[in-house]
């Protein structure tokens with residue numbers, strides 16, 4: 234099994250004449266297709282929306298494409314709210330799912346008319362005191378021991394997010410008493426989860442809870458937000474989620490639980506980031522050194538500052554050497570960056586074709602939680618971001634950082 238690229242070596246060589254490596258390049262056509270498939274699969278839902286998690290790929294040019302496809306945004310900080318505003322998202326196109334939130338961020342979210350998703354019961358009072366209660370309120374539910382999570386977010390009862398089962402009833406009672414009339418319910422319990430049943434179960438858990446809370450508290454919900462965390466096939470052997478399969482199963486449960494209990498219409502919305510853009514980003518790098526000691530190393534001009542996932546989680550990212558797509562994988566390498574940290578490795582013991590200095594190495598699936606997790610440790614600068622448009626032209630959508638950017642927070646005149 235293999236993973237393909239949407240561009241040829243020749244096309245990348247052309248791009249490099251203008252934009253030197255390393256850079257992330259995103260494929261607009263792929264992003265649009267993925268968005269379209271998701272919306273088609275969930276077309277049975279009244280007013281379906283994916284609120285794209287801005288943190289996955291916070292670039293206004295990408296957000297603009299997603300807006301054209303009908304998406305909203307999921308923000309969790311002031312900067313993400315401001316970015317959403319700049320792209321033109323407003324009111325209930327913005328979901329504000331944050332935690333440990335400063336009052337000024339809530340104020341901004343309220344000013345934009347965003348849907349505010351509260352992470353704790355104490356935030357009702359915090360909002361009243363510091364801002365004002367919005368007309369529509371959503372709470373984030375943490376099922377704790379009622380649900381076992383996957384290896385990324387882990388055991389829900391060890392997770393810092395959301396309200397407990399007991400608290401969630403109380404929370405809606407409190408806001409009902411305060412005159413709130415519009416309600417949403419949110420959860421997010423998995424990350425990069427490829428198990429389709431897990432996503433169906435999440436919807437089922439929220440449907441059940443909607444039924445229970447509606448009866449007990451005497452309110453009517455507008456929507457459930459099943460969160461993000463849908464996985465993508467990073468490994469050639471991984472199987473992509475069949476969004477139609479998941480959607481049809483959620484629809485069955487919707488009919489059984491929501492329609493039967495006279496709680497329809499209830500919107501089903503989500504906050505997927507990775508699913509939408511993850512597979513459509515590529516980190517293009519140049520091999521600048523090869524090293525042969527106790528192991529064989531390939532040294533790239535990119536490092537963990539451009540893509541943290543392998544170093545931070547041991548995550549697999551597929552690699553392709555341009556022009557050697559069909560060569561047999563006769564060598565075993567560690568593919569590394571230049572940080573003074575031994576976990577700055579994009580791959581460990583990876584079988585690849587023989588590599589020479591100057592080869593172009595492409596790291597796959599960097600379209601989500603790639604550039605955005607970057608940092609400046611060791612004085613490494615963040616790369617450029619390019620967007621390959623649907624007509625195959627390539628647009629610079631964020632320039633590479635310069636040394637001046639890195640020094641911008643120092644005032645050398647006072648030195």
Ligand SMILES: *Cc1c(COP(=O)(O)O)cnc(C)c1O
Pocket residue numbers: 286288289307330421424425460461462463504505506507508601
């Ligand atoms: C990170 C995050 C998401 C998006 O996660 P993906 O893995 O990119 O789908 C959605 N909602 C919340 C609350 C998050 O923290």
